[in-house]
Structure formats: structure tokens, C-alpha cells
Amino acid sequence: MLETKIYPDFIVVDGKEGGTGAAPLEFIDHIGKPMRQGLYFVHNALVGIGVRQHIKLGVAGKIITAFDIIRAMALGADWCNAARGFMFAVGCIQSQSCHTDRCPTGVATQDPRRQRALVVPDKMQRVANFHRATLHELAEMTAAAGLDHPKEFKPIHISRRISPSEVLTFAELYPSLAEGELIAGSGTPRWKQPWDMARADSFRAIA
Numbered sequence: 671m672l673e674t675k676i677y678p679d680f681i682v683v684d685g686k687e688g689g690t691g692a693a694p695l696e697f698i699d700h701i702g703k704p705m706r707q708g709l710y711f712v713h714n715a716l717v718g719i720g721v722r723q724h725i726k727l728g729v730a731g732k733i734i735t736a737f738d739i740i741r742a743m744a745l746g747a748d749w750c751n752a753a754r755g756f757m758f759a760v761g762c763i764q765s766q767s768c769h770t771d772r773c774p775t776g777v778a779t780q781d782p783r784r785q786r787a788l789v790v791p792d793k794m795q796r797v798a799n800f801h802r803a804t805l806h807e808l809a810e811m812t813a814a815a816g817l818d819h820p821k822e823f824k825p826i827h828i829s830r831r832i833s834p835s836e837v838l839t840f841a842e843l844y845p846s847l848a849e850g851e852l853i854a855g856s857g858t859p860r861w862k863q864p865w866d867m868a869r870a871d872s873f874r875a876i877a
């Protein structure tokens with residue numbers, strides 16, 4: 671991006687906790703990183719190279735509730751993608767047999783007999799109710815924080831207990847890079863090492 675000055679309109683960070691039950695088991699267990707870690711990395715990498723304003727950032731990975739949305743936006747997401755909550759609303763019971771064509775609730779199957787389990791007029795109402803209630807809760811939580819829009823949530827708004835006696839804000843847990851800090855030469859080891867390993871002409875890191 672820096673070499674070509676060509677920026678994508680958006681990037682979506684999809685955490686390892688999301689995805690399909692049809693993925694290879696070894697991939698499910700070992701490939702990828704948690705959504706918040708990935709979002710934090712991508713958002714700050716874009717800030718660090720001074721291009722964040724050119725690119726929207728979406729995020730997915732176990733986002734179900736209004737608080738899940740707020741927490742992701744506080745870490746830099748411009749919007750959230752969600753599937754899981756809607757899958758539950760439509761009847762998924764997480765039996766993880768999507769790849770067998772034997773979905774017991776008719777959600778993920780090509781079998782017409784099993785598809786009958788998904789009664790569309792009933793389930794569409796449940797999906798609509800779920801979405802409406804989630805957005806209502808999002809508006810309430812935003813107002814409770816004294817904000818006008820969920821995009822105003824910042825790392826300082828979210829706290830996390832990390833031990834019985836210690837609570838840290840996301841601002842402390844996920845320290846932010848300054849605008850252009852990577853270009854200027856960040857001395858922070860967690861950023862300096864990946865930055866030094868990255869190269870523009872290949873996805874292979876410089877060892």
C-alpha cells in the first residue's frame with residue numbers, strides 16, 4: 671500500500687473464534703488468532719503507517735451482543751459482521767454437523783426433508799426480533815456512556831479484570847500506536863519486530 675499508494679476500500683478482520691464447523695479440524699484448533707488481537711494489530715498497523723483514514727475496518731468473530739459490538743468498536747472497528755447470533759435465532763443448535771448435510775434443525779442442509787424443520791415465517795420473525803433488540807441495546811449502552819454514536823467508543827471506555835485484584839482498561843491492555851509511528855521507527859518491541867520482518871514484495875517474512 672505504501673509503495674503503490676493504492677488502498678483497499680476496506681479490510682475485514684475475521685477472528686479464529688468464528689468460522690464454519692465444516693473447516694478442517696486442525697485449522698479450527700490451530701490456525702488464526704483471536705479477533706480482538708487481530709483487530710488491535712490491523713488497526714494500529716494502519717495507524718502506524720499513516721493510512722487508517724483511507725481504509726474502513728470491519729470485524730467478525732463471536733460478535734453476538736451489543737456489548738460485543740461496543741468492545742470491537744472501542745478497539746478500532748468501523749463496523750461488525752455477525753453470523754452466530756442470527757444462526758441461533760434461526761434455529762442452529764451448534765451440533766457442528768454442517769458438513770454432513772444432516773443439520774438437525776434444517777439450517778445447513780440440502781436435504782428437502784430436513785429443510786422442513788426450518789419454518790421460514792416463524793424463524794424470520796425471531797431473526798428480526800433478535801436484530802431489533804440488539805440494536806436497541808446498543809443505543810442504550812451508547813447513551814449510558816454519554817456518547818452519541820457507537821463509533822465514539824475508545825479503549826478507555828472498556829475495562830477488563832485480569833486478576834482478582836487488578837482491573838485494566840483496554841487503553842492499558844492494548845496500547846495504541848501514534849499516527850505514523852511505524853514509519854518514524856517505533857521502538858516498541860511488539861511492533862518493531864513484525865515491522866522489520868515485513869516486506870512489500872512477498873508474504874514471506876524476512877527471518
Ligand code: SF4
Nearest residue numbers: 762763765766768773
Ligand atoms: S444446527 Fe445445523 S447449522 Fe447449526 S451447527 Fe448444527 S449442522 Fe450446523
